[in-house]
Amino acid sequence: xxxxxxxxxxxxxxxxxxxxxxxxxxxxxxxxxxxxxxxxxxxxxxxxxxxxxxxxxxxxxxxxxxxxxxxxxxxxxxxxxxxxxxxxxxxxxxxxxxxxx
Numbered sequence: 001x002x003x004x005x006x007x008x009x010x011x012x013x014x015x016x017x018x019x020x021x022x023x024x025x026x027x028x029x030x031x032x033x034x035x036x037x038x039x040x041x042x043x044x045x046x047x048x049x050x051x052x053x054x055x056x057x058x059x060x061x062x063x064x065x066x067x068x069x070x071x072x073x074x075x076x077x078x079x080x081x082x083x084x085x086x087x088x089x090x091x092x093x094x095x096x097x098x099x100x101x
Contacts, residue, residue, distance in 0.1 A: 001027060001028075001030070001048065001070055001071070002027070002028045002070070002071040002072065002073070003025050003026060003027050003028060003065060003070050003071070003072045003073075004025070004026050004027075004028060004072070004073050004075065005023060005024070005025050005026075005058060005061045005062060005065065005072050005073070005074045005075065006023070006024055006026075006074075006075040007021075007022070007023050007024070007058075007075075007076070007077055008022070008024055019054075021056075021057075022054045022055065022056070023054070023055045023056070023057060023058050023060070023061045024052055024053065024054055024055075024061075025052070025053040025055065025061045025064065025065065025072070026051070026052050026053075027048040027049060027051055027070075028049075029044065029046050029048075029049045030046050030048060030049075031044055031045060031046045032044075058074060058076070061074075062074060
């Protein structure tokens with residue numbers, strides 16, 4: 001059994017930062033999904049694919065995986081923090097770049 005440990009992206013529809021620092025341990029699927037011929041829905045007999053565990057940090061998630069003998073792959077984000085700007089900065093007279101549309 002193998003798992004993926006990652007930090008999920010923030011929901012683009014909300015501006016808050018709640019749960020932005022959480023880490024998720026998600027199991028890899030062990031069986032392929034099949035298509036129901038009557039409804040067209042996809043399904044699987046693999047119950048592990050429905051499990052997503054949240055942790056406070058990557059260390060907690062890796063420690064859990066090591067304790068229970070789960071192979072894991074850790075994916076870390078490499079994004080720089082964004083500086084928040086106000087709307088009035090679009091019209092500032094001391095802009096570093098010219099205004100273009």
